[in-house]
Amino acid sequence: MDFPVFHLDFFGNRLLIAVIATLHVLINHMLAVGAIPLVAFLEWLGLRSGDQRWDDLARRILFVCFIVTTSLGALTGVGIWLSTSLVNPAAIGSLIRVFFWAWFFEWTVFVTEVVLILIYFLSWRTAWARRHRRAHLGLGVLLAVFSWLTMAVIVAILGFQMDTGVWTVQPGFWTAVLNPLYLPQLAFRTPFALVTAGLFALMLTGLFTRGDREFRGTAVRTISIWSLVFTPAMLLGAWSYWQAIPERMLANLPTALTTLTFTDFLEPLRLAILASVVAVIAVCAWGVAAPRRLPALVLVVPFLLAVWQLSYFERVREFIRKPDVVAEYMYSNGLRASDYPLYREQGLLTLATYSPVGEVTEFNRHEAGREMFRLACSRCHTTHGVNGVVEKLATMYGWQDWDHATIDTYLQSMHNARPFMPPVPGNDAERGALATYLIDLRDDPAGLAGAQSHGAMPASH
Numbered sequence: 001m002d003f004p005v006f007h008l009d010f011f012g013n014r015l016l017i018a019v020i021a022t023l024h025v026l027i028n029h030m031l032a033v034g035a036i037p038l039v040a041f042l043e044w045l046g047l048r049s050g051d052q053r054w055d056d057l058a059r060r061i062l063f064v065c066f067i068v069t070t071s072l073g074a075l076t077g078v079g080i081w082l083s084t085s086l087v088n089p090a091a092i093g094s095l096i097r098v099f100f101w102a103w104f105f106e107w108t109v110f111v112t113e114v115v116l117i118l119i120y121f122l123s124w125r126t127a128w129a130r131r132h133r134r135a136h137l138g139l140g141v142l143l144a145v146f147s148w149l150t151m152a153v154i155v156a157i158l159g160f161q162m163d164t165g166v167w168t169v170q171p172g173f174w175t176a177v178l179n180p181l182y183l184p185q186l187a188f189r190t191p192f193a194l195v196t197a198g199l200f201a202l203m204l205t206g207l208f209t210r211g212d213r214e215f216r217g218t219a220v221r222t223i224s225i226w227s228l229v230f231t232p233a234m235l236l237g238a239w240s241y242w243q244a245i246p247e248r249m250l251a252n253l254p255t256a257l258t259t260l261t262f263t264d265f266l267e268p269l270r271l272a273i274l275a276s277v278v279a280v281i282a283v284c285a286w287g288v289a290a291p292r293r294l295p296a297l298v299l300v301v302p303f304l305l306a307v308w309q310l311s312y313f314e315r316v317r318e319f320i321r322k323p324d325v326v327a328e329y330m331y332s333n334g335l336r337a338s339d340y341p342l343y344r345e346q347g348l349l350t351l352a353t354y355s356p357v358g359e360v361t362e363f364n365r366h367e368a369g370r371e372m373f374r375l376a377c378s379r380c381h382t383t384h385g386v387n388g389v390v391e392k393l394a395t396m397y398g399w400q401d402w403d404h405a406t407i408d409t410y411l412q413s414m415h416n417a418r419p420f421m422p423p424v425p426g427n428d429a430e431r432g433a434l435a436t437y438l439i440d441l442r443d444d445p446a447g448l449a450g451a452q453s454h455g456a457m458p459a460s461h
């Protein structure tokens with residue numbers, strides 16, 4: 001309410017966060033949390049066996065991780081905070097209040113991680129590392145711990161957003177961190193990262209060992225075993241996570257897994273997810289049984305499937321939390337549920353510092369409605385773009401003939417029919433203005449479209 005509204009009216013705010021965050025999670029889990037212990041393990045194999053080829057493979061895999069994590073990984077990491085702060089500053093503000101020291105700690109852990117990976121990678125072929133091979137390996141182990149820690153801190157915040165647990169009655173830093181979803185999420189994400197890092201490394205091994213079929217066989221077998229070893233823990237973690245998801249969120253699952261239009265495809269989709277897990281296990285089993293007969297191209301398949309699974313998992317997690325951004329405290333529109341009576345009484349626009357419209361009059365209904373759309377809907381909808389509200393409304397029965405009163409009635413009950421949406425905030429006149437705006441969008445789709453307002457400065461009302 002006391003922040004300007006940032007709105008990308010074609011791409012959508014939701015998609016902006018999703019693209020950046022998913023890319024970041026993929027890099028973090030596969031190329032840092034999971035990959036660093038694997039690289040250290042391969043280095044250790046080289047040390048133990050005296051076979052230089054292990055050492056070379058480990059270094060080459062680390063090279064890829066090093067480049068990607070310190071560039072795209074770091075950029076998307078900052079990008080998450082930038083995009084979420086732009087789209088929902090109120091939510092980030094609340095989370096900073098609760099997790100203040102976690103943010104601080106995260107920064108120090110992250111800096112340490114970057115410094116360690118710089119030293120671990122850049123010192124690999126130095127005379128020092130050749131003389132102190134165990135110390136160099138120790139650096140890898142330390143880096144693995146710090147990579148895991150960066151994830152372990154953030155997961156606390158993600159869990160808290162889904163279920164604040166006893167924090168509401170016993171507010172405090174540790175009750176927030178140890179929310180009901182924290183440990184289950186860690187129990188899932190840790191082995192998930194280890195398994196998927198193996199799949200990523202399998203793909204790279206196919207690439208890096210082209211000239212040496214014998215060693216490729218050995219390496220593929222070893223890394224396949226690595227992924228298979230952590231698979232039971234991953235499945236167990238997934239199960240414990242599933243058990244911890246609050247009951248009320250499960251109603252969102254069909255839409256989260258598909259979309260409103262495709263909920264009929266739920267069963268085929270479940271089968272596809274299951275099949276993708278089985279396919280990954282099958283390729284790894286092949287990698288153990290007959291690694292030399294496994295074509296390098298097949299090694300790409302588990303990696304691609306894992307990318308899909310991980311991205312999909314993040315979408316579902318983000319979706320089922322709706323309509324809240326912080327469980328039972330703040331809606332995704334950045335408004336606190338407990339403030340709704342105040343908005344009803346005094347008006348949402350009146351209290352919105354940056355809204356150029358303060359009060360609905362007979363002459364400003366369209367502008368007021370547009371501000372209402374920006375405040376109440378734009379975190380999840382565009383007007384005509386991704387998840388566009390015009391297109392969504394058009395799927396409603398008889399929409400073309402809906403008059404103002406019908407739309408107004410719909411807006412009052414929308415959240416009951418679709419519990420992933422928050423109730424429309426504000427007073428009757430403001431809701432009426434929103435209905436007018438939606439009618440205008442329908443009747444003049446090209447002309448009045450823009451949900452961007454020019455109210456960058458606080459209005460004096």
Ligand code: HEC
Binds near residue numbers: 333376381421424
């Ligand atoms: C928390 C995010 C969120 C907010 C805020 C939100 N919506 Fe939605 N809305 C969704 C999602 C997600 C869908 C379903 C998209 C899909 O799967 O097709 C949806 C669907 C809809 C539909 C179609 C419903 C149906 O039964 O087919 C309408 C209409 C709609 N939204 C209008 C609005 C309006 C108007 C606002 C603002 C007052 C709003 N929404 C606010 C997330 C949101």
